[in-house]
Amino acid sequence: MGFNMRYLDLKRKIRDARMWAIQGITEAGSGHPGASFSAAEIMGTLYFKRMRHDPSNPNWSERDYFINSKAHSAPGFYSTLAVAGYFQPEELRTLRQLGSRLQGHPVRYSEHQKQHSVPGIEYSGGSEGIGLSVGIGIALAKKLDGKKNRVFVLIGDGESDEGQIWEASMAAGKFKLDNLVTILDRNRIQQDGFTEDIMPLDPMKDKWTAFNWEVFEVDGHRVEQIVDALNKAAQVHDKPVMILANTVKGNGIRHMANNPQWHGKAPPKRQTEVLLEELESECLIAPSIIAGERENYEDKIRKVEREGVDMIHLDVMDGRFVPNTTFFADTIKKLRRLTSLPFDTHLMIENPLEKIQDYIDARCDIITVHAEACTENEFREIQERLIDNGISPGIAINPGTDVPKWMYHSLHNLDVVIVMSVHPGSAGQKFMPEVLTKMVVLNKQLRQHGFRGYIEADGGIDATTLQQTYDAGARIFVAGAAVYSGGDIHGSVIQLRNKAEVALERRLLNHATQLNIRADWMKARKHILIPYANELRIEEELHAIR
Amino acid sequence: MLLGSEKKTADMRGAYGDTLVELGRDDPRIVCVGGDTTESLKTKKFGDKYPERMFNVGIAEANIVSVAAGLVIAGKIAFASTYAAFIPGRCVDQIRNTICYPYLDVKLVVSHAGLTVGPDGASHQQIEDIAEMRAIPNMRVLVPADAVSVKYLIRMIASTSGPFYMRLARPSCDIIYADQSRAFELGRGNILEDGSDATIIGCGLMVSRALEAAKELKRKGVSCRVVDMFSIKPIDKDLIARCAKETGAIATAEEHNVIGGLGGVVSEVIGETYPVPIKRVGVQDIFGESARDEEIDMLLEQYGLTTTEIAKAVLEARSRSRK
Numbered sequence: 001m002g003f004n005m006r007y008l009d010l011k012r013k014i015r016d017a018r019m020w021a022i023q024g025i026t027e028a029g030s031g032h033p034g035a036s037f038s039a040a041e042i043m044g045t046l047y048f049k050r051m052r053h054d055p056s057n058p059n060w061s062e063r064d065y066f067i068n069s070k071a072h073s074a075p076g077f078y079s080t081l082a083v084a085g086y087f088q089p090e091e092l093r094t095l096r097q098l099g100s101r102l103q104g105h106p107v108r109y110s111e112h113q114k115q116h117s118v119p120g121i122e123y124s125g126g127s128e129g130i131g132l133s134v135g136i137g138i139a140l141a142k143k144l145d146g147k148k149n150r151v152f153v154l155i156g157d158g159e160s161d162e163g164q165i166w167e168a169s170m171a172a173g174k175f176k177l178d179n180l181v182t183i184l185d186r187n188r189i190q191q192d193g194f195t196e197d198i199m200p201l202d203p204m205k206d207k208w209t210a211f212n213w214e215v216f217e218v219d220g221h222r223v224e225q226i227v228d229a230l231n232k233a234a235q236v237h238d239k240p241v242m243i244l245a246n247t248v249k250g251n252g253i254r255h256m257a258n259n260p261q262w263h264g265k266a267p268p269k270r271q272t273e274v275l276l277e278e279l280e281s282e283c284l285i286a287p288s289i290i291a292g293e294r295e296n297y298e299d300k301i302r303k304v305e306r307e308g309v310d311m312i313h314l315d316v317m318d319g320r321f322v323p324n325t326t327f328f329a330d331t332i333k334k335l336r337r338l339t340s341l342p343f344d345t346h347l348m349i350e351n352p353l354e355k356i357q358d359y360i361d362a363r364c365d366i367i368t369v370h371a372e373a374c375t376e377n378e379f380r381e382i383q384e385r386l387i388d389n390g391i392s393p394g395i396a397i398n399p400g401t402d403v404p405k406w407m408y409h410s411l412h413n414l415d416v417v418i419v420m421s422v423h424p425g426s427a428g429q430k431f432m433p434e435v436l437t438k439m440v441v442l443n444k445q446l447r448q449h450g451f452r453g454y455i456e457a458d459g460g461i462d463a464t465t466l467q468q469t470y471d472a473g474a475r476i477f478v479a480g481a482a483v484y485s486g487g488d489i490h491g492s493v494i495q496l497r498n499k500a501e502v503a504l505e506r507r508l509l510n511h512a513t514q515l516n517i518r519a520d521w522m523k524a525r526k527h528i529l530i531p532y533a534n535e536l537r538i539e540e541e542l543h544a545i546r
Numbered sequence: 547m548l549l550g551s552e553k554k555t556a557d558m559r560g561a562y563g564d565t566l567v568e569l570g571r572d573d574p575r576i577v578c579v580g581g582d583t584t585e586s587l588k589t590k591k592f593g594d595k596y597p598e599r600m601f602n603v604g605i606a607e608a609n610i611v612s613v614a615a616g617l618v619i620a621g622k623i624a625f626a627s628t629y630a631a632f633i634p635g636r637c638v639d640q641i642r643n644t645i646c647y648p649y650l651d652v653k654l655v656v657s658h659a660g661l662t663v664g665p666d667g668a669s670h671q672q673i674e675d676i677a678e679m680r681a682i683p684n685m686r687v688l689v690p691a692d693a694v695s696v697k698y699l700i701r702m703i704a705s706t707s708g709p710f711y712m713r714l715a716r717p718s719c720d721i722i723y724a725d726q727s728r729a730f731e732l733g734r735g736n737i738l739e740d741g742s743d744a745t746i747i748g749c750g751l752m753v754s755r756a757l758e759a760a761k762e763l764k765r766k767g768v769s770c771r772v773v774d775m776f777s778i779k780p781i782d783k784d785l786i787a788r789c790a791k792e793t794g795a796i797a798t799a800e801e802h803n804v805i806g807g808l809g810g811v812v813s814e815v816i817g818e819t820y821p822v823p824i825k826r827v828g829v830q831d832i833f834g835e836s837a838r839d840e841e842i843d844m845l846l847e848q849y850g851l852t853t854t855e856i857a858k859a860v861l862e863a864r865s866r867s868r869k
Contacts, residue, residue, distance in 0.1 A: 065619070108619070108648035112684075122619055124648045127639050133609045134644060137579075137616015137624075144577070144598060145621075164640075167606035171613065175601070 004390030005049045005227050007311075007342045007365040008415035011282070012452055013083050014044035014223070018252050018279045020079035024095035024102070026269040031096060031104075034262045036076025038187035038220070038247040039154060043068075043080040045226040046152055046183075049390075055085035058109070058119040064149055065138050067123045069131020070156030070185060071105040072264070078102050078118070086120040129162025131155060132182060136172050139180040139240075150234075153182045158190030161199045166211070172240040173212030180240045181233045182213075185220060187249035189260045208242040220245025224365070228340040252279050255525045267524070274511050274521060281507065283475045283500045284310035284454070285493065286344045290326050291480030297331070300484060301338050307493040311342040313458075313478045314364070318349040321373055322425030329358035336363050344368075344476070346396060346458070348424050353378045360389050368394030368418050368456075376406040383413055394418060394456070399432050403442060411451040416476065417442070421469070422459030431460030436472045443473030463499045470503035502532050509536065519545065554721045556693035558714040559657050563588025565700040566625060570596050576704065577617050579603060579626045581610045587627045587657055607636040611645060611652065618650040623704060626652060630659035630672035630713050638678055645709045646684040652710075653703045659689075659713035660801030661829065661849055662751065667836035672713075673829045677806025679711040680779040686732065687778040688712040689800075689808070691753035694723035695776055698730040706732065713750070715801065717842065720754035722774065733780035741769035744860045744867075745789035745796050749775050749808050752799035752827070752851065759799075759856035770860060781811050787819035795863035796824045799856050804828040823866035825859035827851065 018040050025031035043066075047053070051064040068077050075095060082089035087101075094100035101118050105126030109117040113124075123134055135153035142149045159165060172180055186204065188195050195201050208215045214236045218225035226245065233241040249263070250256035253275055256267070267275060287309050289300045301312055314332055319325035332343065342365035349355060352369040359367050367386055374382065379395065386393040394416035397403055403417060419439050422429035443455055457466070457474035462482040469477065477500070483492045505528070512521035522529060522538070523545050533539040570576045570592055577599045584590040584602055593600030601617075603609045607628060614624035626633065633656050634641055645652045656675075663670045680687045688703070688710060690696045696714065703710040728736065735747070739760050748756035753774045760770040771793055773785065790796060796816065798809035809826030816822055829849055837845035846852055 067616075110648060112649040113647075124643060127643045130608070130612050130640055130644050133612030133640075134616035134619065136609075137613040137618070138620040139616070140601060140613070141577070141617045141620030141622050149620075164606075164608040164612070167603070167609035168612075171603045171606070171609055174603075 005045075005223065005365070006387065006390045006392050006415070007224065008392040008454055010044065010048050010223050012415075013048045014040050015279060015282060016089075017044055017076065017079040017083045019276050020082060020089045020092045021075040022253075022267070022275050022279065023272060024075045024079065024092035025266045026272045026275070027093045028096035028266065029269070030264070030266050031075045032072040032264045033075065033253070033256060033266065034187070034189065034249040034264070035070060035073035035156065035185070036079075037252045037256070038249045039070070039073045039185045040076050040080075040252065041221050041223050041226060042154060042183050042185060042245055043077060045223050045230070047080050047084040049227060050230050051152065055120065058086065062149060065122055065135070065151045067131045067135045067138070067151065067153045068106060068125055069129070069153055070159055071125025071131070073154075073185075074102070074104065074106050077106055081118065081120050087118050128156070128159035129164040132165060132168035132172070135180055135182070136168055136175070136177060139172075139177040140175060142179055143177070149179070151180045153180065155182055155184050157184060157186050157188060157195050157201055157204075160184070160201055169208065169211040169213065176238045177240045178237050181230065181243065182240065183243045183245055185245055185247050187247045189249040189258070189263060191263050193260050205244055208244070212239060213242045214239045215242045215244055217244045217246065220247035221251055224340045224342050252282075254278070255528045268520070270515070270517050271521065271524065273515060274508050274517070277511055278504065278508055281475065281504050283470065283477065283504075285496055285500070286311040286313040286476055286478050287483040288313040288315055288478050288480035290315045291484040294326065297327075297335055298338055301335060301341070303489050304483065304493065305339050305341055307490055309341070309493060311344040311366070312339070314343055314345045316345060316347050316349060317425060321350045321370065322348045324425050329355070329362040332359065332362040332364060342366065346418060349373065353382055356382050356385060360385065360391060364391060366392040366394055366416060368396045368416060370396045370398070371404050371407070372398055372401055376404070379407075380410070383410065387413060392416060396420060396458070399423060399435055403446070408449045411446060411449050414451060415453040416456050417446065417451075417453065418456040418458050419474070420459050421457060421461070421465070424459070429460060431462075431465045433468070436468055439469065439472035439474060463495050466496055466499045467503045470500060471507070502535050505529060505532050506536055509538070554724070555718040556721055557718045558690065558693050558696045559586070559588040561693035561696040562655055562700055562714060563591040565697045566592040567595050569701065569704050570599065573623070573704070575621065575623045577601070577622045577624050579610050579614045579617070579624060581605055581607055581628045581632070583628045589625070589627050607632045608640050611637050611640045611654065614652045615644045615650050618652055623651045624653065625655055627655050627657070629670065630656040630675050631670045634675055634678055634711065635672060641679070641685070642682050646682045649684050649708050651707055653712070654710065655700065655712045655714065657714040658716045660715055660750065661834045661845055661851065662715050662717050662801065662842055664716070664839050664842050664845070665836050668833040671834040673801075673803045673834070674806070675711070675713060676778055676800070676802050676808065677810065680811070681806070684709060686710045686780065688776055689749040689778055690714065690776050691748070691750060691774050692719050692722040694721060694726060695730065699776065702730060702732060715751045717751070719751045722753055722757070730776065733777050733782055735773045735775040735777065735782040735785045737771060738774055739770065739772035741771040742793055743769045743795070744864050745771040745773060745793045746799060746856060746860060747773045747775050747786070747789070747796060747808065747812055748799035749778060750801050752801055755851070755853045756799050756856055758853040759860065762853060762857050763860055768860065768864070775808060775812075778808055778811060781815060783815050783819065786812055786815045790816045790820040790822040794822050795860065795867040796822060797827060797856055797859035797863050798824065799827040799851075801851060802828055803831055805831055823863040825863040827856050827859045
């Protein structure tokens with residue numbers, strides 16, 4: 001399971017990496033946004049969570065190696081390195097320019113290449129299909145020296161047309177390189193079009209299996225699945241591991257996603273601000289399994305997992321802090337085996353510090369405690385212990401309370417603030433609209449004080465209130481009855497997603513209007529906006545755009 | 547070919563294999579990557595001695611050189627070897643981007659260069675490798691003339707950082723450096739014979755033919771300087787310019803296309819330093835053909851790679867000299 005990854009922190013860092021990459025690309029006027037974004041979660045998970053490396057000592061002898069064979073994903077690779085701490089992210093703005101250290105394709109950093117590279121880059125790429133062979137060489141050397149370093153190679157599907165990929169594949173199988181993990185960014189698009197049209201590659205899983213690799217297949221935009229597969233990879237012996245990551249090229253910018261046009265094209269610089277807003281606006285849907293009948297939790301989890309929800313929200317109630325009682329850590333422990341979906345645990349309990357270890361042990365990914373239930377010192381201790389264990393810490397506030405003043409001193413280590421829009425303790429209450437104003441003010445204050453986490457809306461969230469809380473700044477939505485009570489889970493999740501999309505599109509359109517690029521934005525976005533034209537009241541305007 | 551019966555010959559590949567074993571004994575960082583030709587290249591000797599440091603990746607040249615690059619990234623000194631037809635023939639891109647650009651300690655030592663491959667024919671007769679390799683920034687190109695040079699130069703490239711390309715010939719070659727105390731310096735040609743009327747600059751197995759040609763010319767009263775230009779890149783500009791100035795005419799001799807090889811380098815250098823007449827002996831931009839081992843001399847004759855052709859070239863260049 002994908003735990004100990006401080007889920008929301010990881011998501012945020014990946015979001016930052018995408019944002020820096022797009023700034024570099026629009027500034028340069030060229031680059032490969034598609035590949036940078038399809039591989040963002042893969043590179044981010046490796047650099048921010050799984051690899052042993054030290055940005056302050058890039059040549060650390062015990063480091064793991066990352067070989068970026070699909071080197072055209074350079075903007076995303078550079079931004080990942082920058083967010084990881086190898087250099088100042090602002091340097092991304094020099095991407096691909098004369099005199100920049102950030103060359104069009106990354107260059108191995110050495111005494112010989114100080115001008116055109118940054119520390120941390122092990123491999124000079126650009127010509128396709130080579131990196132896996134290089135990774136094999138490193139893995140062989142580490143085995144020869146009896147060292148524990150691991151080698152991670154990112155390859156693309158387009159470059160899998162190259163015969164050398166298969167030369168390398170055979171060789172890694174022959175040498176039984178269990179210190180080598182290859183991740184295939186299977187975005188299904190190459191420069192001329194879709195991979196299966198240009199040169200069919202499927203069935204990829206069978207191919208790699210036949211070449212004596214252990215293959216794990218994941219959704220390459222789900223960090224928890226990537227972490228899960230990397231954990232499994234570490235347990236494989238006498239075989240190299242292939243993580244077949246199904247991805248979407250250009251993921252993160254809706255009009256660029258899965259569109260071959262955006263393989264190697266830069267969006268216009270004037271759109272940068274709107275693109276950044278879109279990247280920053282990623283939202284997560286977290287069904288609360290206590291909705292409806294308080295039973296069949298396993299079944300409820302399986303059903304929403306199939307619908308592609310982002311997290312599972314677990315409401316722990318102790319009958320003292322709130323009137324009701326739900327379940328405790330032992331139940332969560334059992335549920336943990338079912339899924340790699342992040343567990344977003346909301347502790348509505350007294351003295352959370354006393355019980356916190358149980359929930360850490362139950363492998364929750366996010367643990368939120370109530371501001372009303374602990375003192376500053378207690379919260380600090382909880383926060384510290386959660387972060388030490390790779391768990392995202394959160395604080396929740398009831399409708400009548402505010403984020404305590406002391407909280408503002410450690411916002412950089414706070415991943416989520418749950419703003420309750422009902423009184424906690426019982427399901428099925430009506431959304432309290434007065435919370436919206438509070439959320440707007442709070443969001444602004446928190447951001448001003450350096451908060452980079454998520455606002456989570458909890459209580460009475462449905463299709464209508466989701467949009468309202470979205471506009472008020474929430475990006476995580478706890479939905480209970482709205483998912484489970486209507487009898488159509490599939491339809492409900494789609495509807496919630498759709499409402500979040502409408503809210504996003506409206507927001508971006510407003511932003512584009514403020515920047516005087518409304519028509520320009522609508523043109524770029526036309527195929528995305530068509531389904532929401534009615535709701536956004538832009539039918540005629542959209543129709544007029546050619 | 548005027549091979550005296552007293553002449554000693556020795557196998558370049560054997561010298562390579564033996565030296566590699568010695569290097570491997572002294573330096574645990576030495577590793578070797580091969581591609582189904584380890585027996586022929588004599589790298590098997592190293593593999594037999596140090597099996598854990600020998601990696602045979604099969605008939606996959608792109609993979610050979612790239613795996614070697616990876617080994618170097620992880621701290622090794624990698625020798626990668628197969629036939630010259632395939633390294634660099636099949637992997638110039640990998641050599642360029644993966645080895646030369648990042649300046650990695652990969653030492654490409656290949657055999658069966660030139661026409662003397664013999665029976666395998668033109669597909670295996672590598673005649674453009676010097677041109678390809680020397681055009682890549684950071685790459686150094688060495689063409690030893692005999693087995694003694696091989697021993698020296700293998701040690702030199704093992705202890706000098708950065709990429710090298712070294713081409714060996716298949717046949718057993720005349721020993722040029724019987725006096726083993728001779729020094730080899732990267733970027734410095736060796737004057738084997740002094741003379742004042744012309745200079746023959748040769749590399750590889752054409753050096754012994756250059757010496758023979760000088761002897762022949764001496765009998766006709768022409769005094770030739772003979773230079774073994776084993777280091778094609780970096781090239782000894784000073785020596786070439788000096789030879790041009792002091793002898794007034796130059797002939798080059800190489801088992802390679804005259805385009806872009808040793809003759810090309812020397813022409814470039816004298817053109818920019820001290821222009822004198824030059825005549826290039828080598829393959830005249832055509833593909834070779836099969837010949838049985840006992841027919842190799844005839845093959846070389848047919849393609850103009852002989853003592854006689856070198857002597858003719860010297861006289862031709864000299865006839866245009868104003869000296």
